Amino acid sequence: MSHLTPPRQLPDADASAPDRAAGTPPAPAETETESNASSRVHPTDEGAEARIRVEAGERVEAGERDGDPEEAGETTDPPPAAAGDDEPAPEGDEPPTGPAAAEEERAEEESEPASQATGSGRFGRIGRFGRHPRIAAGVRVGTSVLAGAFVLGAILVPDRLDRFSFHNFLRLPVEALYLAIILLALPSKARRITAAVAGTLLGLSTVLKCLDMGFYQTLARPFDLVFDWVLLTDAADWVKDSFGHTGEVLAVIGLIVLLVAVLVLSALAMVRLANVLDRHRSTAVTTTLVLGTVWITCFSLSVQFAGVPFATKGYSQFLANRVQYVRDGLGDADVFKKQLAVDAYADTPSDQLLTGLRGKDVLFTFIESYGRVAIDDPAMAPEIDATLNEGNARLKAAGFAAQSGWLRSPVTGAGSWLAHSTFLSGLWIKNQQRYRTLTTGDHATLTSYFQKTGAWRTVGIVPGVRKSWPEGKYFGLDHIYDSTHLGYEGPYFSWTPVPDQFSLEAFQKLEHGKKNRDPIMAEIILASSHNPWSPIAHIIDWKDLGNGKIFYKIKKEGTNPTEVWKSAKSVRTEYRKAIQYSLDSLTQWMQRYGDDNTVLVFLGDHQPVPTVTAGSTSRDVPVTVVARDPKVLDRVAGWGWTDGLKPADNAPEWAMNQFRDRFLKAFGPQS
Numbered sequence: 001m002s003h004l005t006p007p008r009q010l011p012d013a014d015a016s017a018p019d020r021a022a023g024t025p026p027a028p029a030e031t032e033t034e035s036n037a038s039s040r041v042h043p044t045d046e047g048a049e050a051r052i053r054v055e056a057g058e059r060v061e062a063g064e065r066d067g068d069p070e071e072a073g074e075t076t077d078p079p080p081a082a083a084g085d086d087e088p089a090p091e092g093d094e095p096p097t098g099p100a101a102a103e104e105e106r107a108e109e110e111s112e113p114a115s116q117a118t119g120s121g122r123f124g125r126i127g128r129f130g131r132h133p134r135i136a137a138g139v140r141v142g143t144s145v146l147a148g149a150f151v152l153g154a155i156l157v158p159d160r161l162d163r164f165s166f167h168n169f170l171r172l173p174v175e176a177l178y179l180a181i182i183l184l185a186l187p188s189k190a191r192r193i194t195a196a197v198a199g200t201l202l203g204l205s206t207v208l209k210c211l212d213m214g215f216y217q218t219l220a221r222p223f224d225l226v227f228d229w230v231l232l233t234d235a236a237d238w239v240k241d242s243f244g245h246t247g248e249v250l251a252v253i254g255l256i257v258l259l260v261a262v263l264v265l266s267a268l269a270m271v272r273l274a275n276v277l278d279r280h281r282s283t284a285v286t287t288t289l290v291l292g293t294v295w296i297t298c299f300s301l302s303v304q305f306a307g308v309p310f311a312t313k314g315y316s317q318f319l320a321n322r323v324q325y326v327r328d329g330l331g332d333a334d335v336f337k338k339q340l341a342v343d344a345y346a347d348t349p350s351d352q353l354l355t356g357l358r359g360k361d362v363l364f365t366f367i368e369s370y371g372r373v374a375i376d377d378p379a380m381a382p383e384i385d386a387t388l389n390e391g392n393a394r395l396k397a398a399g400f401a402a403q404s405g406w407l408r409s410p411v412t413g414a415g416s417w418l419a420h421s422t423f424l425s426g427l428w429i430k431n432q433q434r435y436r437t438l439t440t441g442d443h444a445t446l447t448s449y450f451q452k453t454g455a456w457r458t459v460g461i462v463p464g465v466r467k468s469w470p471e472g473k474y475f476g477l478d479h480i481y482d483s484t485h486l487g488y489e490g491p492y493f494s495w496t497p498v499p500d501q502f503s504l505e506a507f508q509k510l511e512h513g514k515k516n517r518d519p520i521m522a523e524i525i526l527a528s529s530h531n532p533w534s535p536i537a538h539i540i541d542w543k544d545l546g547n548g549k550i551f552y553k554i555k556k557e558g559t560n561p562t563e564v565w566k567s568a569k570s571v572r573t574e575y576r577k578a579i580q581y582s583l584d585s586l587t588q589w590m591q592r593y594g595d596d597n598t599v600l601v602f603l604g605d606h607q608p609v610p611t612v613t614a615g616s617t618s619r620d621v622p623v624t625v626v627a628r629d630p631k632v633l634d635r636v637a638g639w640g641w642t643d644g645l646k647p648a649d650n651a652p653e654w655a656m657n658q659f660r661d662r663f664l665k666a667f668g669p670q671s
Contacts, residue, residue: 143272144272144273144276146269147268147269147270147272147273147276148269148273150265150266150269151176151199151202151266151269151270151273152169152173152176153169154202154203154205154206154266155173155175155176155202155315156168156169156171156173156312156314156315157169157206157209158209158314159208159209159212159213159216159222159318160212160213160216161213161216161217162216162610162615165308167305167306167307167308168308170305170308170310171308171309171310171311171312171314172291172294172295172298172310172311172312173312173313173314173315174295174299174311174312174313174316175313175315175316177288177291177292177295179198179270180277180284180288181288182194183195183273183274183277183278184277184278184281184284184285184288188278191274191278192271192274192275194274195267195270195271195273195274196267196270196271198270199266199267199268199269199270199271200263200266200267202266202270203262203263203264203265203266203267204263205315205318205319206262206266207259207262207263208223208225208322209318211223215228216610217413217609217610217611218413218414218531218609218610219411219412219413219414219415219609220412220413220607220609220610220613220617221412222322222325224325224329224431225322225325225326225329226325226326226329226330226431226433227329227431227432227433228431228432230432231414231432236248236251236252238495238531239251243561243562294311295311296311297311298310298311299311299313329431329433332431332433332434333433333437336427336433336434336437337437339427339428340427340437340438340441340443343426343443343444344661345444345449345661345664346444348668350452350453350454351453352668352669353449353452353453353664353668354449354450354453354455354664354667354668355667355668355669356631356632356635356666356667356668356670357599357632357667358455358519359519359597360519360597360598360599360629360632361512361519361520361521361522361597361598361599362450362456362519362520362521362522362599362601363520363521363522363524363598363599363600363601363602364423364424364446364447364521364522364523364524364601364602365523365524365525365526365586365600365601365602365603366416366419366420366423366523366524366525366526366602366603366604366605367526367529367579367582367583367586367602367603367604367605368416368464368525368526368527368528368529368530368582368604368605369529369530369531369575369578369579369604369605369606369607369608370529370579370582370583370603370604370605370621370622371409371412371604371606371607371608371613371618371619371620371621372406372607372616372618372620372621372622373607373608373612373613373614373616373618374575374576374579374604374608375388375622375646375647376649377572377614379572380572380575380576383576383580384576384579384580385646387579387580387583387584388583388644388645388646390584390587391583391584391586391587391645392644392645392646394587394588394590394591395587395590395591395626395645397591398590398591398594398628399628400590400594400626400627400628401626401627401628401630401633401643402624402625402626402627402643402644402645403624403625403633403636403639403641403642403643403644404622404623404624404625404641404642404643404644404645404646404647404651405622405623405639405640405641405642405647405651405652405653405654406620406621406622406623406647406651406652406653406654407423407603407620407621407622407623407653407654407655407656407659408619408620408621408653408654408655408656409422409604409605409606409607409619409620409621409656410422410428410429410430410619410656410657411430411606411619412606412607412613412619413606413607413608413609413610414531414606414609415606416464416525416605416606417435418430418431418432418434418435419605419606419621419656420523420525420605421435421438421439421445421475422656422657423446423603423605423656423657423659423660424445424446424447424475424523424660425438425443425444425445425446425657425660426445426446426657426658426659426660426661427443427657428655428657429657438474439471439474439475440474444476445474445475445476445660446660446663446664447475447476447477447521447523448474448475448476449476449664450476450521451476451477451478451521452476455518455519456518456519456520456521457478457479457511457517457518457519457520457521458476458477458478458479458520458521458522458523459477459478459479459480459481459511459520459521459522459523460472460475460477460479460480460481460522460523460524460525461481461486461503461504461506461507461522461523461524461525462480462481462482462483462523462525463482463483463486463488463496463497463498463503463525463527464483464495464496464497464525464527464530465480465482465483466482466483466484466497469482475523477523481506481507481510483497483498486498486502486503486506486510487506487509487510487547487548488502488506488547488548489547489548489549490502490547490548490549490550490551490552490555491551491552491555493528493535493536493537493551493555493558494530494532494533494534494535494561495527495530495531495532496527496528496530497527498527498548499528499537499548499551499585500526500527500528500529500537500581500582500585500586501537501539501540501542501545501581501585501588501589502545502548502551503524503526503527504524504526504585504586504589505542505545505589507522507524508589508593512593513593519597526582526585526586528578528581528582528585529575529578529579529581529582530578531608531609532561532564532565532571532574533561533564533571533574533575533577533578534558534559534560534561534564534565534574535554535555535557535558535559535560535561536558536559536574536577536578536581537551537554537555537558537581538554538581539581539584539585539588540554542588542592559574568611568614571611571612572611572612572614575608575612583645586600586602587645590626594626594628595628596628596629597629598627598628599625599626599627599629599632600624600625600626600627601623601624601625601626601663602623602624602626603621603622603623603624604621604622604623605621606619606621607619607620607621620653621656622646622647623647623659624645624647625641626645635666635667636666638666639652639662639666640652
């Protein structure tokens, strides 16, 4: 018993109680205090003493909150009775006595350990905030609010970066109301399972939106769930080439961690909200009904704030569009097989193919990312115009003439191989499935028709190819020079393995410059204008190219892609410089090595990424035919193209897959 607080004594029981032994004094009863509890614990049981102190402290705090001095441990003696006050205490105030009192005391003692265990369990669940209930309550409320914000954000977030705005997140999504109704209607176990599944699916759709953001930024289209998985490997290769192996590893690890985090947080957030709805069912039902009424009213009246509809069903539309894309993708295979079977020149005898070009060296040259924006954009047009005018003057001085038009590419931002195969096959190759189907079949390409005639040696100059490329055989190329077979010993320029000037000089040494050779049909890919356009090579004296080691110094003097991509303006500037370098390399090569039998067809494969196009939806690319022999250009005079290297704004625009048949017709037998 504490020496500071005297025990409170119970009044004597009735002496006539039948259960008390005669002459035995009544046993005093004490209020349960820290001293009593401690007296029932062995002195060496330190853990038990600690539990008793914690429990006593909780009772003290509870007593203080309730204003009960006895609960707070402040026991007081009853006031002394007035002299002569013989009035008995009220019947209800008399404590139990005799065996009943002893039995009650034993029951209290037996229930004490269970009470202590329960208290310990409560403390463990609350954790460090067990002694700070206000903080614990704040944490619970804050966690629920964050869970709600996460779920609403995942539903409302757009799948395009250019559509991000603060007002987009101040809308009422009908999908959130549907989720609330479903979770409120389900029993406990089914509700938790449904919440976890719905949260995981919401997380997956959020990941898909993130993929869409990246694809819209590079390809100006959403991620294709059927065809685009292979492009993730290409993206990893691009990161490696641009930022090194360490950058690639860090990027992959970061994406994996982000994926797992989004899925886990989404599931936990949904389960948390489901529990909150259940604990506050009445309020949740009322709130859902009110918000449902608000949504119907605002949707019917087309209520908007800052031009953004308040009541939205955008998430449902997003999911519906994705399902439709998948269905279209799965059905596209059958559509393409029918197109693949059609070829107007399949039965044409070889001696009637390309008769207007016999004896000529024909070069089909693709300039990476050379799109209409380079010519039309006011910020780039003056410098590009100057480069094209200089190229025109250069070619004209060497006796060449040119005509130019527009082609519409099946892709934008990336996917060069899809554009190349569209141009050469005469089919619209818009996805990887079509490309694989094409290159594993026998549909003839423009290059394979050259090979079929037997009048040309067909070669490929493909510096962007750094590993096995079995598709090369499909395109009808007798020999392929990839990045490892051009004699280049210099550095990479980010993604670009070989600078354009060196690639063209290598073609001259390996094929075009040989004496006593057959006519050549070459497919040449110039890759220096490939994203990220930093660092960029520049024109040097052709005699100084050597084995390419001179480019180490040039690369060292160039820009850093990490710094360039911090600003859209600097990206556009470097893109423009890269296109100028490719155009200068090509026109200088024609001036230096072209002759009466050289026919050059050069074009862009696709527009650059949206960072450069600045919102333009055009997929047009320039295409130009250059020749010294006037009979060659006479064959295409009916196309209505513009004289020179720059197509006019109103020059004819063809779909890229139309070029093959029109070219074969123009240079076939004339009626």
